[in-house]
Amino acid sequence: GNSVTQMEGPVTLSEEAFLTINCTYTATGYPSLFWYVQYPGEGLQLLLKATKADDKGSNKGFEATYRKETTSFHLEKGSVQVSDSAVYFCALSVGRRALTFGSGTRLQVQP
């Protein structure tokens, strides 16, 4: 079956620090990969996506590259802000199937 593994949180960083949240996956078939973000008390919002190998998704300073050889889709940001504090979910979708989510990683950015 399909599964997504994310690094455990919380991740606590100081403002302007570099962020990496690791995500690896297993999938039958050829998945599309996503990062979603959930701010406190809200639903999930799509942050970025990549639909084929070597694609780089980017949005709001966040980036992730679809690495088929390592089955990974790590999320990075060069300089985090307090407003980036949220829970980040890595997810995959194969064809027409519903998304499969990782367990989420809470990011706390301190001023």
Added chain:
Amino acid sequence: NAGVTQTPKFQVLKTGQSMTLQCAQDMNHNSMYWYRQDPGMGLRLIYYSASEGTTDKGEVPNGYNVSRLNKREFSLRLESAAPSQTSVYFCASRHMTGTGDTYEQYFGPGTRLTVT
């Protein structure tokens, strides 16, 4: 364009009570989904509806039923609530066609349910 809306936002039930969570989308999406979110477990799929008139079980369907009322609306019913169903419930929708699928799912704001 409201996107995906859910009602209610909060609900407290006693064990054995029933209730229906409502979800509607105005994006003309044909697929709709219900997830539950529990601490440390991410989102788990309860039921989904690939198109109007069809519903299928997801990963954790026990204790739930769904109805795809029309293209816009997809409701989730708890017939006899149990404390294990205390969770945050999210509805989502997605546009799926034979070609040019929209891959991402759009989520509602969630319903926080507590069963005592």
